[in-house]
Amino acid sequence: MRADLEARLARFQRLGLSHLPTPLEPMKRLSTHLGGPRLWVKREDCTGVGLGGNKLRKLDFVLKEALDTGADTLVSGGVVQSNSQRQVAAAAARLGLECHLAVYHGRVAPPNAAYETSGNALLNRLFGATLHDVPWTGDRNGAIRDLAQKLSESGRKPYVVPYGVSNPLGAVAYATTIVEIAHQSASLGFTPAAIVHCSGSAATQAGLAVGAAHALPNTRIVGIDIDAEPERVHADVVRYAQGAAVLLDLPFDSGSIEVVAGHAGPAYGVAHDATIEAIRLAGRLEALALDPVYSGKGLAGLVALIRGGRWPADADIVFIHTGGTPALFAYGETLGL
Ligand SMILES: *Cc1c(COP(=O)(O)O)cnc(C)c1O
Numbered sequence: 184m185r186a187d188l189e190a191r192l193a194r195f196q197r198l199g200l201s202h203l204p205t206p207l208e209p210m211k212r213l214s215t216h217l218g219g220p221r222l223w224v225k226r227e228d229c230t231g232v233g234l235g236g237n238k239l240r241k242l243d244f245v246l247k248e249a250l251d252t253g254a255d256t257l258v259s260g261g262v263v264q265s266n267s268q269r270q271v272a273a274a275a276a277r278l279g280l281e282c283h284l285a286v287y288h289g290r291v292a293p294p295n296a297a298y299e300t301s302g303n304a305l306l307n308r309l310f311g312a313t314l315h316d317v318p319w320t321g322d323r324n325g326a327i328r329d330l331a332q333k334l335s336e337s338g339r340k341p342y343v344v345p346y347g348v349s350n351p352l353g354a355v356a357y358a359t360t361i362v363e364i365a366h367q368s369a370s371l372g373f374t375p376a377a378i379v380h381c382s383g384s385a386a387t388q389a390g391l392a393v394g395a396a397h398a399l400p401n402t403r404i405v406g407i408d409i410d411a412e413p414e415r416v417h418a419d420v421v422r423y424a425q426g427a428a429v430l431l432d433l434p435f436d437s438g439s440i441e442v443v444a445g446h447a448g449p450a451y452g453v454a455h456d457a458t459i460e461a462i463r464l465a466g467r468l469e470a471l472a473l474d475p476v477y478s479g480k481g482l483a484g485l486v487a488l489i490r491g492g493r494w495p496a497d498a499d500i501v502f503i504h505t506g507g508t509p510a511l512f513a514y515g516e517t518l519g520l
Pocket of ligand 1: 236237266267349381382383384385387388474477478505507508
């Protein structure tokens with residue numbers, strides 16, 4: 184089944200910007216600290232370009248389409264510390280495309296002055312993106328589409344990269360992670376009981392779910408809601424998974440999709456005690472740099488599931504480090520670091 188998924192994915196052209204495969208490494212000290220199960224980390228923070236992260240894997244597929252349409256400008260958006268728009272800015276620099284970003288203000292209350300200028304905000308400027316400040320309205324793609332409209336009226340050929348690079352093609356791209364984990368875990372001598380990661384704009388989980396259903400059928404995909412909107416996340420995962428299954432010409436039963444609520448803290452972008460504990464554990468025990476908006480909340484969810492007894496001590500669980508490390512520098516004060 185793994186070979187079949189690989190063959191289906193090989194029909195999609197991609198740019199090859201990301202450094203792949205990303206490593207799959209044991210987290211021995213964290214496993215011991217928590218008293219089992221055996222924990223592993225899939226290093227999606229190590230995808231390379233512009234300090235890496237999970238969006239680059241999607242952009243490899245999605246930006247191939249952008250180039251094929253003859254686009255000269257990428258348009259995307261996100262909150263001030265969005266990892267997604269920083270990865271779009273990085274890819275645009277590499278491809279020699281102009282990059283315009285709708286920067287949403289008001290979704291997150293800035294925890295301190297560094298939030299506005301440091302981390303991803305600094306990198307967006309470094310990579311040469313043009314930033315357009317817009318108010319957050321709750322419509323993730325509205326201001327991005329408006330910006331693209333204005334740019335095309337002024338003679339550019341914009342390509343819209345959706346919020347979080349989440350669409351059915353982005354989900355297809357994420358199924359490639361399952362092929363990598365299937366190869367890597369087999370050569371390390373285990374089958375993961377679960378792959379756990381944080382879920383937001385949803386195409387990451389959608390791709391993992393479609394890929395695993397086909398190539399790792401005994402592995403459960405567990406998404407941790409970090410948006411404090413578990414129903415919306417679940418609905419989006421189902422929608423993108425169904426779209427990806429159509430593109431891959433595979434059957435898919437969305438009844439298997441699991442989005443876990445209760446670990447997002449009070450709101451998107453607000454770090455709570457469990458997140459801060461998870462970030463500290465990952466740093467001190469495994470030298471991993473997680474962030475307070477995404478990967479830290481994802482690990483907080485995994486730690487809570489382990490403490491709740493979800494898996495036996497001899498199970499193998501893969502945590503995906505989805506990236507986000509630059510955002511850590513915008514939250515130093517909040518984390519007491
Ligand atoms: C975007 C992002 C996620 C969530 O991935 P989605 O595909 O949007 O669900 C997780 N972690 C980090 C660091 C991200 O930037």
